[in-house]
Amino acid sequence: MDCLKKTLLFLLSCTAILLSNNIVAATNVGLNYGLLGDNLPPPPQVINLYKSIGITKIRIFDPNVEVLNALRGHQDIGVTVGVKDQDLAALAASEEAVKGWFATNIEPYLTDVNITFITVGNEVIPGPLGSQVLPVVKSLTNLVESRSLQISITTVVSMANLGESYPPSSGTFTPLAREQLTPVLKFLSEKSVPILVNMYPYFPYASDPVNIHLDYATFNTEALVVQDGPLGYSNMFDAMYDAFLWAMEKEGVEDLPLVVSETGWPSAGNGDLTTPLIASTYNRNFVKHIESGKGTPKRSNCSIDGYIFATFNENLKPAGTEQHFGLFEPTDMKPVYKLF
Ligand SMILES: *[C@@H]1O[C@H](CO)[C@@H](O)[C@H](O)[C@H]1NC(C)=O
Numbered sequence: 001m002d003c004l005k006k007t008l009l010f011l012l013s014c015t016a017i018l019l020s021n022n023i024v025a026a027t028n029v030g031l032n033y034g035l036l037g038d039n040l041p042p043p044p045q046v047i048n049l050y051k052s053i054g055i056t057k058i059r060i061f062d063p064n065v066e067v068l069n070a071l072r073g074h075q076d077i078g079v080t081v082g083v084k085d086q087d088l089a090a091l092a093a094s095e096e097a098v099k100g101w102f103a104t105n106i107e108p109y110l111t112d113v114n115i116t117f118i119t120v121g122n123e124v125i126p127g128p129l130g131s132q133v134l135p136v137v138k139s140l141t142n143l144v145e146s147r148s149l150q151i152s153i154t155t156v157v158s159m160a161n162l163g164e165s166y167p168p169s170s171g172t173f174t175p176l177a178r179e180q181l182t183p184v185l186k187f188l189s190e191k192s193v194p195i196l197v198n199m200y201p202y203f204p205y206a207s208d209p210v211n212i213h214l215d216y217a218t219f220n221t222e223a224l225v226v227q228d229g230p231l232g233y234s235n236m237f238d239a240m241y242d243a244f245l246w247a248m249e250k251e252g253v254e255d256l257p258l259v260v261s262e263t264g265w266p267s268a269g270n271g272d273l274t275t276p277l278i279a280s281t282y283n284r285n286f287v288k289h290i291e292s293g294k295g296t297p298k299r300s301n302c303s304i305d306g307y308i309f310a311t312f313n314e315n316l317k318p319a320g321t322e323q324h325f326g327l328f329e330p331t332d333m334k335p336v337y338k339l340f
């Protein structure tokens with residue numbers, strides 16, 4: 001039922017496609033806005049870029065003051081704001097600290113920035129900081145509920161939570177993920193707030209390019225490549241998404257929305273596996289897939305929300321592919337490759 005309603009809304013929103021500079025963007029594809037570069041354009045220019053290409057959802061990794069100030073008055077852009085990993089320990093230890101964090105980092109923008117999500121930690125579950133996520137999610141949830149604010153509190157996790165992922169129906173969490181993630185999922189489920197998952201077919205492909213077909217990894221075939229019981233897969237993204245759904249289901253979490261907080265493909269840094277052509281194929285097909293509203297085999301006809309990583313190539317990230325996930329060059333904001 002929910003999915004049908006969402007699909008209808010989605011079809012309506014699809015008619016509002018914007019065109020500019022050869023770039024077409026759908027309203028339900030978001031972009032990650034990373035700041036690990038020393039040659040990035042000033043935030044107001046970046047917000048103008050988003051508006052010119054029709055981006056209405058962005059994610060920032062911490063409550064950056066310059067970016068949040070540049071977003072003032074642009075409420076048509078929904079913003080996901082991250083709590084820094086290094087702040088988690090202090091916040092998990094004290095509800096007062098959470099109130100202070102909110103007063104400093106979110107409160108000043110509530111009147112004129114459209115903050116839709118606050119994410120508690122980025123890929124800290126499973127890991128040494130993993131058990132600090134839930135207390136902070138709970139405190140922030142209490143805080144926004146007591147103020148009747150329409151902000152969803154969640155966390156961002158990676159596919160490293162899966163011990164098994166192939167075929168998708170064998171999707172199972174690792175023991176540490178069961179300990180740290182399952183209680184978070186149950187809490188989010190009670191609140192009907194999505195879990196955010198970073199999902200990159202590039203990484204499994206790059207680790208086994210002989211056995212995994214590039215077309216399967218880049219949504220570039222209609223042929224069924226993996227048959228998993230009654231469900232057939234022609235792209236790896238759907239298989240990864242469904243493996244996560246199966247793993248959640250095994251923990252008793254069935255209807256939790258899953259938003260893809262990061263996906264993408266580097267355009268350089270790893271020889272023939274990372275060319276502008278492959279990166280543009282992956283990202284273009286990802287947008288088409290999201291726009292289609294078809295969902296995945298396991299959750300068909302449920303439209304998927306997804307964010308491409310990233311806006312810019314970031315030169316202060318580790319050398320290699322990490323510096324080449326951007327859609328745009330930082331210095332002149334020109335597209336790294338023609339995306340649409
Ligand atoms: C805030 O952003 C969300 C997500 O993009 C969007 O659905 C909503 O309409 C935006 N709010 C306003 C006031 O534009």
Ligand SMILES: *[C@@H]1O[C@H](CO)[C@@H](O)[C@H](O)[C@H]1NC(C)=O
Nearest residue numbers: 003004294298299300301302
């Ligand atoms: C999804 O939509 C297609 C096309 O409208 C339809 O044939 C199919 O039965 C739907 N699947 C589900 C599970 O609702």
